[in-house]
Amino acid sequence: MHQLIASPYNGMFLIARPGSKGGMRIPRTLYDELASIAESNSPLPAWLLDHARTAWKVDLAGAVMRDAVLVRPETRLGYGRATYEINKGCNFNCEHCYLAERKFEGLPWPDKTRLLHLLRDAGVLWLQFTGGEPVIDRDFVDAYTLAHRSGMLGEGAWGEH
Template sequence: MHDLIAAPFQDHHLILRPGSQRAVKIGAARYADLEHAVATGRHLPGWLADVALRAWGVDTADRTADTAVLIRARGPFEFSRATWEINLGCDFDCEHCYLGQKRFDSLSWDGKDHLLHVMRDAGVIWLQITGGEPLIDPAFPAAYRLAHELGMQVELLSNGSQLSKPRILDLLTTYPPTKMSLSVYGATAETYDAVTRRRGAFQRFAKGLQAAVEAGVNIDLSLIITNRSAHEADAMQAWADRLGLPRRQYATISPTIHGGAEPLPSQSPEYLTHRKPFTGCPAGRTFFHVDPHGRASICKVGREPSIDIPTEGLTGLARLGSIADSLMLRTGGCSGCKLSGTCRVCRPMAKLLQTAKAPPHTYCQNA
C-alpha cells in the first residue's frame, strides 16, 4: 500500500497518510514537482521525505516517488467528502434506530466496485462507510480495501460487535481507518441488551472494544442516550474515560428516514439539548451521501430527489447542488416563519419531524 496520498483540495494541495487524520498543505509548485517525480519514477523529493518524517515518522528517503505516493486527480466538482451506507442490515435491532425496517440488500460487488470508482473520480478524499452495520456485510473487506487503494481516507461507523474477530482486526490494522466511531448503548449488559434488543450484545461489544483498543485502532465513542440508558450516562462516560477514548454524547432521536415516528418515544427528555442555530451546511456542494443501492443524495436526511449512480454515473452528481437548493427552501409549516434566522433545524430534518408528527416543542421555537 502507498505510504502517502497527494490530493487537490479546493484551492490547495494536500499530503495525507493513510489512516491518519493529519494533513499537510503544500503549494502548487511542489505539487507539480511531486507529480513529475511520480510520472518519471524519480526518488522522492527531499522536501517530501522531510515532511513524511516530521509529520508521521515515516522514513521514505530511499523510496521512489511512484512507489511511495499515490497521486489523486482533481475531480470535476467540489466534492471532497461522502458517506456510504454499504448496507442497511444490522445484527442489532435498536428501538431508536432511524433506519426503520433494516433490509439486508444492496448492490452486487460489480456495482460496489463501480460506485467506489465514481466517488474517487468525483474527488472524494474522506469517505465514511456506515450501515446498518457495515462490518457484517460480506463485501465489506473487499470494499474497504478498494477504498484505501483508490486513495480515500476511510472512516467507519460501527456498533463494534465484530471487532473481536481476528480477520476484522487484521484488516483494520493492515489498512487503518482515519477514525472508527463506535456507538455505546449502555454500561451494563441489562441496559445494553434491552436497547439493542439482542441478548449478548453487550458482551460482544465490550469484547470487541477491548480488542480494538489493544490493537491500536483509532477509536472514538458515541454515547447514545435514550430513556432506557439515561440512568447509565455517567457510567458510559466513565468507561470511555478509563479507556482514554474521545467521547461524544447523543440524545436527540430522529424519525426514521421515511418519516416514521417509531424511534421518537425512546427519547430521554431530560437529556435533550438545544441545537445551535442552523446556518447552512455543505450538503450537495462539497459533500454527498450514497445509499446501499447507489442512489446519491445531498445527505442522510434529504434523500429525495436522488441521483442513480449505476445508471447516471459521475455526470449525474452535477445535479446535487440544485437539489440542495430546492430542499433547503422553507415550505409547508415553515414557510414565512419569522424565527427562521435562529431556527435550529435544517429544512430536510424539519420535514421528517413534521411527517412523523413529532412534538413541536422538541424542535420548534414557535411551539
C-alpha cells in the same frame, strides 16, 4: 502500497498518510512537482522526506515515487468527502437498538465497485462507510480495500481519520 497520498481538496492541495491524523497543505507548485514524477522511479523530493520524518516519524529515504506516493488527479467535480451507506442490514447487536429487522438490500459487488470508482473520480478524499451495520456487509473488506487503494481515507468509526 502507497505510504502517502497527495490530493486536491476543496481548492487546495494536501498530503496525507493513511492511518495518521494530520496532514500537510502544499502549494500547487509542489503538487505539480509530485504529479510530474508520480509514476516514475524518481526518489521523493527532499522537502517531502523531511516532512514525513517530522510529521509522521516515517523514513521514506530510498523509496521511489510510484511505490510511496499516490498522486490523485484534479477532477472536474472536486468533491472532498462522501458517506457511503454500504447496506441497510443490521445484526441488532447494539444494546441501545430498538429497530425492527430490516432487509439487507446492499448493492451487488459490480455496482459497489462502480460506485467507489465514481466517488474516486469525483475527487473524494475522505470516505465514511455507514449502513445499518457496515462491517456485516459481505463485501465490506473488499470495498474498504478498494477505497484505500484508490486513495480515499477512511473516516469515522470505520476509518483512520
